[in-house]
Amino acid sequence: MKIITASVGGFCFGVKRAVKLAEKACPKGQEQGKVYSLGPLIHNRPVIQDLSQKGVRIVNDLKGVRRGETLLIRSHGVHPSILRKARKKGIKxxxxxxxxxxxxxxxxxxxxxxxxxxxxxxxxKHSEVKSIVGFTDDKAMVAERPQDLQKAVKGASKVGLLSQTTQSKAAFGQIVVALLELVSEVKIFNTICQAATSRQEEAKRLSKKVESAIVVGGKNSANTDRLASIFRNARIKTYHVEDVKELKACRMNGHKSVAVMGGASTPDWITKEIINYLKTKK
Ligand code: SF4
Structure with a gap:
C-alpha cells in the first residue's frame, strides 16, 4: 500500500497557542485542581487526557470555579456574558x-x-459561532445554508456577512451569491482561516491521487470532520479515526494507496503512530 502523507495538517496556530497557554497555566503540586477549562480545550481526546493529568480540569459552567482560581477559555471563544460573570466572581x-x-x-x-x-x-450549534453571535449582544443571525438567508435578512436594509473560520470558501461563495439577490447593501468579510483552507485544499488535492484516506482527529472537531467530508464527497473510502487503536479495528484491506491527514486539533505524534502502523501492513 502506498502511503501519502499530507503536506499540511496537525495543530494549527490557534490550537498550538491554546495548548501552550494551558500547559503554562498547569498547576504544580499542591495547586492541583485550580485550573479549569470551560469545555474540552480542543477536540482531541489524548490531548485532553494529557492536560487532565497535568492538572487542567474540565467544567461546563462557572459553578465549580471559585474566586482566585483560573479559567481557560478555549480557541473557539465564549459568549462575552460568561467572561463578565467570571470576572465578577473574581476568577482569573x-x-x-x-x-x-x-x-x-x-x-x-x-x-x-x-x-x-x-x-x-x-x-x-458550534461554540465559535455562538461566541461570535454573543459579541453582537445576540443580535446576529446564523445561516447554515443559502435557504436560511430569506428569514435572516427579513426587514434589514443592510447586511454584514462573516463566516465561521473553518467553513469552506466554496460554500461561503454560495452564501454571498444568494445574499446579493436579497439585499442591495452587503458588507462581506472573508473570515475563513487560512489554516482551515490550506488543509481543505490539501484534502482535495490528495483525493485525486488515492483510493482511500485516513483522517485523524476528534469526531466532534468541525475542521477534521470537514476534511473527512471532502474525501467522502470525492468517493474515496474514508476512515475518520481518533487514534491507531481505532484504525486497527477498521480492518482496512485491499487499498493500493492511502492518504493520511491530521486535523487542526490533532497532534503530530498521533498521525505518526498511524503512519508507522500502516508501514507494518503489507
Ligand atoms: S482553525 Fe484557524 S481560526 Fe480555528 S483555531 Fe486554528 S488558526 Fe484559529
Whole structure:
C-alpha cells in the first residue's frame, strides 16, 4: 500500500497557542485542581487526557470555579456574558480564543454598531459561532445554508456577512451569491482561516491521487470532520479515526494507496503512530 502523507495538517496556530497557554497555566503540586477549562480545550481526546493529568480540569459552567482560581477559555471563544460573570466572581481568566476568532467577534460587534444586520455563516450549534453571535449582544443571525438567508435578512436594509473560520470558501461563495439577490447593501468579510483552507485544499488535492484516506482527529472537531467530508464527497473510502487503536479495528484491506491527514486539533505524534502502523501492513 502506498502511503501519502499530507503536506499540511496537525495543530494549527490557534490550537498550538491554546495548548501552550494551558500547559503554562498547569498547576504544580499542591495547586492541583485550580485550573479549569470551560469545555474540552480542543477536540482531541489524548490531548485532553494529557492536560487532565497535568492538572487542567474540565467544567461546563462557572459553578465549580471559585474566586482566585483560573479559567481557560478555549480557541473557539465564549459568549462575552460568561467572561463578565467570571470576572465578577473574581476568577482569573486565561483567554486562549484564537486571534482569528477574536477578529470575527470584533468585526461582528462593529458591524452591529454601524447598523448592519449581521449574518454569520456557520454551524449554529458550534461554540465559535455562538461566541461570535454573543459579541453582537445576540443580535446576529446564523445561516447554515443559502435557504436560511430569506428569514435572516427579513426587514434589514443592510447586511454584514462573516463566516465561521473553518467553513469552506466554496460554500461561503454560495452564501454571498444568494445574499446579493436579497439585499442591495452587503458588507462581506472573508473570515475563513487560512489554516482551515490550506488543509481543505490539501484534502482535495490528495483525493485525486488515492483510493482511500485516513483522517485523524476528534469526531466532534468541525475542521477534521470537514476534511473527512471532502474525501467522502470525492468517493474515496474514508476512515475518520481518533487514534491507531481505532484504525486497527477498521480492518482496512485491499487499498493500493492511502492518504493520511491530521486535523487542526490533532497532534503530530498521533498521525505518526498511524503512519508507522500502516508501514507494518503489507
Ligand atoms: S482553525 Fe484557524 S481560526 Fe480555528 S483555531 Fe486554528 S488558526 Fe484559529
Amino acid at each position: 481568566i486565561i483567554d486562549a480564543t484564537c486571534p482569528f476568532v477574536n477578529r470575527c467577534q470584533r468585526l461582528a460587534r462593529v458591524l452591529v454598531k454601524e447598523g448592519y444586520r449581521v449574518i454569520v455563516f456557520g454551524d449554529k
